[in-house]
Amino acid sequence: MDEHDIESHPDLMDPDWQRHAEKEAWTGLRHGRRRARRRRLAAIWGAVVIVVAAAGFYLWKQGTRAEEVAGSTPAAPVPTTTAPAPTDLPDSGHVDLTRPFLDTPAQNWPEGIAGLKIPAPAKVGTFSAKQVGEAQEQVKHAVEVAQFDPDTQVGRHPSGYVGLFAPDARKDLEAHVQGYVTYFAEGYHLLPVPPRMTGKMTVRPGASGELTVHVSYVVAYAFDPGSRVVYGPADLEPFVRVDRDYVLRSGPRWAPGSRGLWTGDGGGFYTSIACRTGNPEDLAPAFSDPDYGGPSMSRAPGQFDPDKPLPTKGNCGE
Numbered sequence: 001m002d003e004h005d006i007e008s009h010p011d012l013m014d015p016d017w018q019r020h021a022e023k024e025a026w027t028g029l030r031h032g033r034r035r036a037r038r039r040r041l042a043a044i045w046g047a048v049v050i051v052v053a054a055a056g057f058y059l060w061k062q063g064t065r066a067e068e069v070a071g072s073t074p075a076a077p078v079p080t081t082t083a084p085a086p087t088d089l090p091d092s093g094h095v096d097l098t099r100p101f102l103d104t105p106a107q108n109w110p111e112g113i114a115g116l117k118i119p120a121p122a123k124v125g126t127f128s129a130k131q132v133g134e135a136q137e138q139v140k141h142a143v144e145v146a147q148f149d150p151d152t153q154v155g156r157h158p159s160g161y162v163g164l165f166a167p168d169a170r171k172d173l174e175a176h177v178q179g180y181v182t183y184f185a186e187g188y189h190l191l192p193v194p195p196r197m198t199g200k201m202t203v204r205p206g207a208s209g210e211l212t213v214h215v216s217y218v219v220a221y222a223f224d225p226g227s228r229v230v231y232g233p234a235d236l237e238p239f240v241r242v243d244r245d246y247v248l249r250s251g252p253r254w255a256p257g258s259r260g261l262w263t264g265d266g267g268g269f270y271t272s273i274a275c276r277t278g279n280p281e282d283l284a285p286a287f288s289d290p291d292y293g294g295p296s297m298s299r300a301p302g303q304f305d306p307d308k309p310l311p312t313k314g315n316c317g318e
Contacts, residue, residue: 115197125205166260
């Protein structure tokens with residue numbers, strides 16, 4: 001078998017196999033990172049103690065000047081603004097479980113499907129503006145069910161997603177549905193905070209009788225750690241990056257069962273997830289993996305920015 005045959009082997013094209021391979025590719029690097037991160041935290045806390053002590057001494061020295069400044073004009077209040085979000089996911093630091101996305105790339109992202117930017121419908125090829133708008137709504141709903149629907153993610157019922165597609169597409173789609181939707185690992189639940197999303201939709205003509213709707217987005221989830229110790233946002237907040245084509249088939253070229261929505265080319269990338277769950281296709285927070293040692297030290301920009309190319313390396317390490 002030559003190199004081309006290997007690359008095109010059916011097993012390698014299976015989206016379930018691809019996702020499994022991504023999650024297994026880098027698990028061996030994590031144990032050492034956890035120890036290193038704990039050492040870093042110990043050093044940081046030592047520095048904090050020194051700084052606090054120095055600040056206390058300074059304030060004591062300045063105490064005698066309190067009466068001098070008491071009569072001065074009060075400073076104007078500092079206006080509140082939306083601070084720029086970090087471009088990376090911290091592996092250590094305080095996590096406010098009521099605002100878990102604070103100080104992460106998802107800090108200013110909209111909640112849920114509102115984060116997907118959709119262009120105004122316009123005529124594309126042989127498809128009218130009305131047909132394009134309808135296709136956009138179908139794809140928007142497919143993304144919403146795949147990434148935010150509790151019945152899909154927790155209940156593990158794929159019918160809400162599969163039923164959106166053309167009849168002839170459903171059997172194969174159902175057999176490989178976890179290549180397209182997100183299931184949560186059993187026993188792990190989100191905090192009562194909606195997931196955040198950023199992304200965009202574009203539309204282009206396809207083959208005769210086809211309209212291609214492309215989505216590129218990132219979703220951030222915040223899992224409830226319960227009594228588990230977490231060292232930073234990366235422990236409980238997996239980020240899911242997806243690039244996917246959806247293809248609408250319409251017109252006399254297609255048999256009735258083929259008319260409708262189909263999945264097209266695409267891929268995904270997963271940041272700060274557990275690589276060893278009961279089902280390797282399920283999404284679980286990093287704190288559930290005993291060998292987790294923090295996210296990769298060398299990052300790909302596309303992990304958190306859907307305007308940049310989809311990363312190609314494994315998702316469980318650097």
